[in-house]
Amino acid sequence: MVPDIYRIASRTEEFPGTCTLGITPHSGGRAGNFSAGQFNMLYAFGAGEVAISMSGSAQDGTYIHTIRSQGLATQALHRLREGEFLGVRGPFGSGWPMEQVAGRHLLIVAGGLGMAPLRPVIYSLLEGKTQPSSAQLFYGARRPQEMLYTGELQRWQQALKVVTTVDHAETEWPGQIGVITKPLGAATLDAENTVVFLCGPEVMMRFCIQVLLGKGVSADAIYLSMERNMKCAIGHCGHCQWGPNFICKDGPVFRYGDIRAWFDIRAL
Amino acid sequence: MKSIEQLLQQHPFFHGLPATDRQLISGCGENCVYSSGEYIARENTPADFFFVIREGRVAVETYMPSHGALCLQTLHDGDIFGWSWLFPPYRWTFDARALEKVRAIRLDGKCLRQKCEEDPRLGFELMKRFAKIVAERLQATRLQLLDVYSTERPPPAEVR
Numbered sequence: 001m002v003p004d005i006y007r008i009a010s011r012t013e014e015f016p017g018t019c020t021l022g023i024t025p026h027s028g029g030r031a032g033n034f035s036a037g038q039f040n041m042l043y044a045f046g047a048g049e050v051a052i053s054m055s056g057s058a059q060d061g062t063y064i065h066t067i068r069s070q071g072l073a074t075q076a077l078h079r080l081r082e083g084e085f086l087g088v089r090g091p092f093g094s095g096w097p098m099e100q101v102a103g104r105h106l107l108i109v110a111g112g113l114g115m116a117p118l119r120p121v122i123y124s125l126l127e128g129k130t131q132p133s134s135a136q137l138f139y140g141a142r143r144p145q146e147m148l149y150t151g152e153l154q155r156w157q158q159a160l161k162v163v164t165t166v167d168h169a170e171t172e173w174p175g176q177i178g179v180i181t182k183p184l185g186a187a188t189l190d191a192e193n194t195v196v197f198l199c200g201p202e203v204m205m206r207f208c209i210q211v212l213l214g215k216g217v218s219a220d221a222i223y224l225s226m227e228r229n230m231k232c233a234i235g236h237c238g239h240c241q242w243g244p245n246f247i248c249k250d251g252p253v254f255r256y257g258d259i260r261a262w263f264d265i266r267a268l
Numbered sequence: 269m270k271s272i273e274q275l276l277q278q279h280p281f282f283h284g285l286p287a288t289d290r291q292l293i294s295g296c297g298e299n300c301v302y303s304s305g306e307y308i309a310r311e312n313t314p315a316d317f318f319f320v321i322r323e324g325r326v327a328v329e330t331y332m333p334s335h336g337a338l339c340l341q342t343l344h345d346g347d348i349f350g351w352s353w354l355f356p357p358y359r360w361t362f363d364a365r366a367l368e369k370v371r372a373i374r375l376d377g378k379c380l381r382q383k384c385e386e387d388p389r390l391g392f393e394l395m396k397r398f399a400k401i402v403a404e405r406l407q408a409t410r411l412q413l414l415d416v417y418s419t420e421r422p423p424p425a426e427v428r
């Protein structure tokens with residue numbers, strides 16, 4: 001599969017080392033459709049290719065990706081500026097099960113950069129395309145300076161109740177200080193009628209799942225997005241194999257009830 | 269105006285506690301209001317009370333030389349602050365400061381300890397509830413120490 005050439009239409013530095021790129025096809029026209037939760041393979045010429053989640057609205061005709069400069073490929077992507085080019089393959093993978101949300105309470109739990117793949121879900125709520133009976137977002141980060149999309153949080157309150165918490169901060173920070181499991185544990189839930197979308201570092205997801213199960217939420221009502229290194233992204237190379245699943249093809253979004261046997265195996 | 273007992277009944281910490289126990293506990297309690305910036309507790313001073321936060325935000329802090337106050341966590345509506353009243357030497361281990369107007373019920377630790385000594389069933393019930401909070405805070409502290417959002421990890425242990 002040959003990458004298409006895209007041009008960087010916008011670039012925002014979220015915080016040092018993490019930026020959000022808006023990219024459009026170099027040939028003109030709109031970027032293709034995608035589902036919330038899917039990802040693209042972004043190719044920084046000469047440096048490598050990496051899987052990055054969609055983090056914009058499916059209606060924009062632009063792909064939006066938030067990138068943390070970490071490995072060779074992401075460092076090169078982070079260095080790109082408006083008007084420069086990159087290669088794109090995708091979109092790939094399964095999305096969040098938006099059809100599960102209608103009429104139920106939607107709990108979105110995001111940790112750190114895990115907010116990026118969940119933002120399209122919030123856009124879908126704001127656009128009225130998805131109608132849960134109610135919705136709440138719990139968003140945890142390391143420090144206030146390392147929170148994504150802070151300029152949008154106020155607008156999001158139109159569609160859902162937003163609870164932010166950071167592990168460390170000065171007391172001027174108006175949100176909560178402490179780990180995300182605390183406000184999550186204190187939340188009032190109709191456990192039987194709740195569906196959870198969860199994304200963040202694996203350790204954080206493990207602890208959040210413990211809290212959610214303790215509150216009576218069923219393992220089959222918890223969906224999470226997994227991250228692994230990808231190569232082909234189409235289920236051929238086996239690079240992202242995880243138990244019987246290929247994360248690129250069967251995921252990255254999985255139902256916890258289906259994968260708990262794999263999720264709990266260490267070093268898999 | 270609601271009585272202390274009614275207010276305690278609404279607070280998650282006291283859910284499921286028999287009315288007779290709540291009545292007994294409410295005899296040790298009083299309503300109090302703290303304005304923003306006011307200290308509710310100071311490190312290493314006598315811990316004669318614990319606080320049931322009804323409304324508002326409280327910072328649990330410690331003082332770091334050449335830094336100032338360092339906030340370890342914030343507490344909110346429905347939380348409890350303080351277990352130092354339970355164990356000798358009955359002194360606060362951290363500061364607690366109101367970050368906005370805080371409404372709380374202040375419960376007299378000495379009065380409660382006396383009641384718990386006289387009624388071990390009530391004492392055990394309260395101890396279980398406090399132990400749950402202590403365990404939850406310990407878990408939260410461990411998670412905070414893990415620094416899960418950081419990209420830096422300690423190097424893997426060397427296998428010999």
Ligand code: FES
Nearest residue numbers: 231233237238248
């Ligand atoms: S990346 Fe090749 S099989 Fe998933």
